[in-house]
Amino acid sequence: MMALLIRNTNLVTHETILKDHWLLCNKGRIEDYGPMDSCPDVDNAIDAENMHILPGAIELHIHGANGVDAMDADMEYLEKISAHLPSTGSTAFLATTMTAPFADIERALINLSDYKYTSGAKLLGIHLEGPFISTGHPGAQDPSHIAIPDAEALRHLQDLSGDRIRLVTYAPEEDEGAFLEALLALGIVPSAGHTDATYDTLKKAQDNGLSHITHLYNGMRGLHHREPGVVGFSYLEQPYVEIIVDGIHSRPEMVKLAYETITPERLILITDAMRAQGLPDGEYDLGGQAVHVSGNEARLSDGTLAGSVLTMQQAISNMRDFTGCSWPDIVRMTAYNPAVELGLTDTKGIIRQGADADLVIYDEASNLKHTIINGEKVF
Numbered sequence: 567m568m569a570l571l572i573r574n575t576n577l578v579t580h581e582t583i584l585k586d587h588w589l590l591c592n593k594g595r596i597e598d599y600g601p602m603d604s605c606p607d608v609d610n611a612i613d614a615e616n617m618h619i620l621p622g623a624i625e626l627h628i629h630g631a632n633g634v635d636a637m638d639a640d641m642e643y644l645e646k647i648s649a650h651l652p653s654t655g656s657t658a659f660l661a662t663t664m665t666a667p668f669a670d671i672e673r674a675l676i677n678l679s680d681y682k683y684t685s686g687a688k689l690l691g692i693h694l695e696g697p698f699i700s701t702g703h704p705g706a707q708d709p710s711h712i713a714i715p716d717a718e719a720l721r722h723l724q725d726l727s728g729d730r731i732r733l734v735t736y737a738p739e740e741d742e743g744a745f746l747e748a749l750l751a752l753g754i755v756p757s758a759g760h761t762d763a764t765y766d767t768l769k770k771a772q773d774n775g776l777s778h779i780t781h782l783y784n785g786m787r788g789l790h791h792r793e794p795g796v797v798g799f800s801y802l803e804q805p806y807v808e809i810i811v812d813g814i815h816s817r818p819e820m821v822k823l824a825y826e827t828i829t830p831e832r833l834i835l836i837t838d839a840m841r842a843q844g845l846p847d848g849e850y851d852l853g854g855q856a857v858h859v860s861g862n863e864a865r866l867s868d869g870t871l872a873g874s875v876l877t878m879q880q881a882i883s884n885m886r887d888f889t890g891c892s893w894p895d896i897v898r899m900t901a902y903n904p905a906v907e908l909g910l911t912d913t914k915g916i917i918r919q920g921a922d923a924d925l926v927i928y929d930e931a932s933n934l935k936h937t938i939i940n941g942e943k944v945f
Contacts, residue, residue, distance in 0.1 A: 567593060568610045570941050574602060575614035575927070578893040579621075579917050580902035589619060591923035591941030598919060612943065614927050617935060620897050621915050622657025622924040623878045624904035626733060627693055627781065627808055627836035629662045629852065631843035636661040636692075637853060639673035641680070648686030650844055652937040652945045654877035655900075657924035658688040658914065660732055662838075664853045665696030665707035668719075672726055679728035686944065688924070690908060691732030694723065695780065698745065699760035700737035705785040706872035707760060708853060715745035724752050732908055735759035735780040738771040750775045755907055758796060758805075760785040765794040772803055778907060779807045781838055782824055783816045784871070801827045806907050808836045811884045812876040814863055818888040825885075830895040834903045835881045840864055840873035883932035 569592040577584040577599060589599040590606060629635055632650035634643040643661070651659060663674050671694075681689050696707050698715040713719070715736050724731050733755040736745065739762060749756045758768060759780025764787065768776065779786075779800050787795035800807045807828050811821050815838075825833065837843070842850045842859040850857045850864070857864050857872040864872045882896055891899075897915075905915025913922045923941035928934055937945035 567941065569597070569608055570923075570938065570943065571606065571608035571611040572614050572619055572925075572927070573605055573611055576618045576893075577917055578618050578897050580894055580898045580915070583618070583893060589917070589925075591925075591938065594923055594940040596917060596919055596921045596923050599917070612927070612936060614935070617927050617929050618893050619917075619925055619927050620893065621901040621917055621921075622926050622937065622939070623655050623835075623882075623900040624690065624908070624915060625651070625656045625659035625837060625878060626834060626904050626907070627662050627695070628656075628659050628839050629664060629873055630841035631839050633841055633845060635841045635852065636663050636678070637666060637670060637674050639670070639677040641677060643677070644681055644689060648684075648689070651687035652939060653934075654844070655879040655882065655926050655934045655937065656687055657926065657937065657939050658690050660691050660693040661689055662693040662695050665699065665704070665711050666853050667711055668697070668713070671697065671723065675723055675727040675731075678730055679726065681730070686939065688939070690910070691730045692727055693733040693735070694731050695735040696760065698734070698736040698740070700740065700762045702762040703760045703785045703787070705760055706852060706855065706857075706866055706870050708855060715741040717744045717748035720745065720748050721752065724754070733757055733778065737761040737763065738776060739763040739767050743774070746771060746774055746776065758786075761796060762787045763796060765799050768796065768799040769803065772805065777805055779805045781815065781836065782807050782809045783820060784810065800824075804832070806832050806834055806903055808834050810838050810874055810876065811835055811881045811888065812862060812874050813884060813888075815871060815874065818884075821885070821888045825889040825891060830891065830898040832903070833899045834907070835878065835885060835899045837876040837878060837881060838873045839876055843875045843877060879932070879934045882928070886932055
């Protein structure tokens with residue numbers, strides 16, 4: 567593995583921009599960086615003049631892309647999605663399952679438990695979205711397979727996954743407390759999503775460890791002046807909050823409202839992409855349901871939004887257009903905040919000596935120019 571130098575670039579952290587700098591990757595890590603007047607001489611180099619180098623995005627919520635889905639229970643999923651994601655600006659991800667027959671979820675988890683890294687974007691674990699959600703807000707999840715939160719079932723699924731489940735979307739109003747306790751005991755991030763929970767229910771859950779909200783505005787009790795609901799809780803309390811910035815799941819004005827109210831300190835950009843990401847319009851499958859993809863929209867036959875075909879690069883570009891946010895804000899919302907939630911800030915979501923050399927380079931117009939994983943240019 568050759569050392570790689572990126573020179574004439576702007577280093578973007580979650581706090582600041584270091585202009586006119588160089589960064590040296592070696593043996594898969596960030597070895598050093600500094601101002602250009604101290605730039606070392608390295609043969610293997612990228613000149614990134616007028617560009618920005620950021621920690622690679624960590625996708626906490628992505629079902630599929632490039633023709634594959636986590637529910638396929640096929641090792642090809644990992645090979646194809648890992649190969650594809652660097653071209654979209656993501657260097658790591660949580661494979662996201664969904665509500666389905668319990669045996670199908672088991673098969674998907676067993677398949678993911680066998681993961682061994684070879685190349686491309688890195689699997690950091692599993693996001694279990696359902697089946698422990700609300701029948702009142704199923705979204706594109708099949709309501710016939712929704713289940714009451716069950717701590718014993720959760721422990722069984724975590725065992726099948728090889729302890730890879732890192733985040734679970736569930737409906738807190740359906741839990742008397744044992745499920746949340748089990749999540750925390752297993753080291754899993756609890757996320758409220760596809761839920762009809764009230765503000766008070768969520769506040770109590772937060773007091774007991776709830777720390778995350780799945781795709782703001784979608785699949786949840788909305789904001790009302792006598793019941794703040796999940797949206798009000800997201801605005802006023804302290805969870806990290808996912809948002810799909812495609813202009814379809816949420817209007818640009820509502821994205822801007824979330825940005826200004828929740829702030830980049832707690833927002834996390836996700837794609838919620840399904841297998842059609844990166845592929846032409848047409849008919850695709852999501853959790854056993856037919857999805858029609860046209861343009862930037864993926865919908866069930868009844869018009870229900872069914873995930874997205876959004877990429878992280880597009881989400882970043884949209885977020886900058888919709889809100890005028892800064893590059894350090896982007897780092898927080900795509901890399902640093904997800905790393906905090908997963909307890910990985912020693913090595914990921916950050917630019918510092920010894921951190922993983924998983925990086926992306928963007929120009930000022932939000933075009934992805936290069937992706938670097940383990941210190942090697944892969945896109």
